Amino acid sequence: MLKILVADGMEKAAVEKLKEMEFEIVEKHYEPEELMKEIKEFDILVVRSATKVKKSIIDAACETGRLKLIIRGGVGLDNIDVDYARARGIMVRNTPNASSASVAELVIGHMINLARYIHNSNITMRQGQWNKKAYEGVEICGKTLGIIGFGRIGRETAKRAKALGMNVIYTDIAGELKEYHGYRYMDMDELLACADFVTLHVPYTGGKAVIGREEIAKMKDGAYLINCARGGVVDEEALLEALDADKLAGAALDVYVKEPAKDCPLCNHEKVSCTPHIGASTMEAQERIGEEIVEIILDYYDGRKLNGCIESF
Numbered sequence: 001m002l003k004i005l006v007a008d009g010m011e012k013a014a015v016e017k018l019k020e021m022e023f024e025i026v027e028k029h030y031e032p033e034e035l036m037k038e039i040k041e042f043d044i045l046v047v048r049s050a051t052k053v054k055k056s057i058i059d060a061a062c063e064t065g066r067l068k069l070i071i072r073g074g075v076g077l078d079n080i081d082v083d084y085a086r087a088r089g090i091m092v093r094n095t096p097n098a099s100s101a102s103v104a105e106l107v108i109g110h111m112i113n114l115a116r117y118i119h120n121s122n123i124t125m126r127q128g129q130w131n132k133k134a135y136e137g138v139e140i141c142g143k144t145l146g147i148i149g150f151g152r153i154g155r156e157t158a159k160r161a162k163a164l165g166m167n168v169i170y171t172d173i174a175g176e177l178k179e180y181h182g183y184r185y186m187d188m189d190e191l192l193a194c195a196d197f198v199t200l201h202v203p204y205t206g207g208k209a210v211i212g213r214e215e216i217a218k219m220k221d222g223a224y225l226i227n228c229a230r231g232g233v234v235d236e237e238a239l240l241e242a243l244d245a246d247k248l249a250g251a252a253l254d255v256y257v258k259e260p261a262k263d264c265p266l267c268n269h270e271k272v273s274c275t276p277h278i279g280a281s282t283m284e285a286q287e288r289i290g291e292e293i294v295e296i297i298l299d300y301y302d303g304r305k306l307n308g309c310i311e312s313f
């Protein structure tokens with residue numbers, strides 16, 4: 001029987017479906033040292049972002065050779081050493097489409113939060129304050145949204161921003177995407193100079209941040225920065241300096257270099273609207289992710305049956 005480790009949780013209905021099919025499911029999060037021991041007994045590993053599947057885990061799995069498939073319930077594969085896993089004969093899959101709408105909605109929520117001080121109002125009203133005068137905001141209608149990375153989430157965000165009356169401009173390393181009308185392509189420098197709000201929707205691939213000191217300096221004075229992609233794509237120190245220096249009016253963050261982010265200076269900053277990496281945390285996205293994971297497992301299972309190696313399960 002296929003033995004599956006669900007390390008970072010999975011939607012209940014999907015777990016039940018797999019159990020009904022008589023796969024053996026273990027739902028448990030292991031710290032790295034423990035995971036190195038336990039992983040040897042599993043055929044499939046399902047993770048979200050909390051479990052880091054680095055070389056040491058893959059090497060440990062290869063001692064028995066049982067692990068054949070790693071599934072990332074989500075988009076970003078930065079927590080998995082994908083090339084190394086594939087080189088060692090382990091397939092890696094993700095669920096790329098399931099959460100785009102949820103992340104885009106969170107971006108719009110953060111943007112309105114920043115523009116209207118909703119995050120600050122929530123805190124200060126609970127402290128008994130009535131800061132009506134201090135919280136005169138701005139409309140987002142008529143403002144320019146600059147999207148860095150015009151993939152699935154970037155485009156979903158663009159649609160929503162356009163419907164709210166924003167001018168949408170974008171940049172992408174792939175260049176201009178001619179099939180998307182109504183959104184203007186610019187190079188990065190032009191976009192930074194024109195946008196009132198800048199939002200990032202790029203993968204984290206290691207190395208230098210996409211938005212660092214130099215890029216912030218090129219942004220409009222009083223602009224806002226939103227990062228619902230990955231912590232590493234923004235230089236957090238440079239962002240903090242820019243907020244303190246009033247170069248930027250505010251920032252919204254769902255992701256952080258170090259997660260869980262507790263007591264971090266950015267989260268405690270009054271110009272920051274923050275959420276704890278909840279871009280994909282909606283019932284709908286998790287349901288779709290669960291369904292996709294079940295499909296991937298069934299495809300794999302059917303493939304094995306077709307290849308005549310089902311007896312090894």
Ligand SMILES: NC(=O)C1=CN([C@@H]2O[C@H](COP(=O)(O)OP(=O)(O)OC[C@H]3O[C@@H](n4cnc5c(N)ncnc54)[C@H](O)[C@@H]3O)[C@@H](O)[C@H]2O)C=CC1
Pocket residue numbers: 074075076077096099100103148149150151152153154171172173174201202203204210228229230254255277278279280281
């Ligand atoms: N906050 C959250 O809970 C979630 C965050 N994410 C993050 O969002 C990222 C984007 O997701 P998708 O839109 O689905 O990916 P995607 O692959 O559809 O789009 C990414 C786009 O960014 C472009 N790109 C890559 N590097 C770039 C750079 N340096 N400058 C400009 N463009 C660049 C690519 O050409 C591509 O068009 C994921 O990699 C993941 O890290 C995804 C889901 C949930």
Ligand SMILES: O=C(O)CCC(=O)C(=O)O
Pocket residue numbers: 048049050073074075076077099277279280281
């Ligand atoms: O559920 C998660 O792990 C967060 C979602 C995410 O960041 C992703 O899908 O890339």
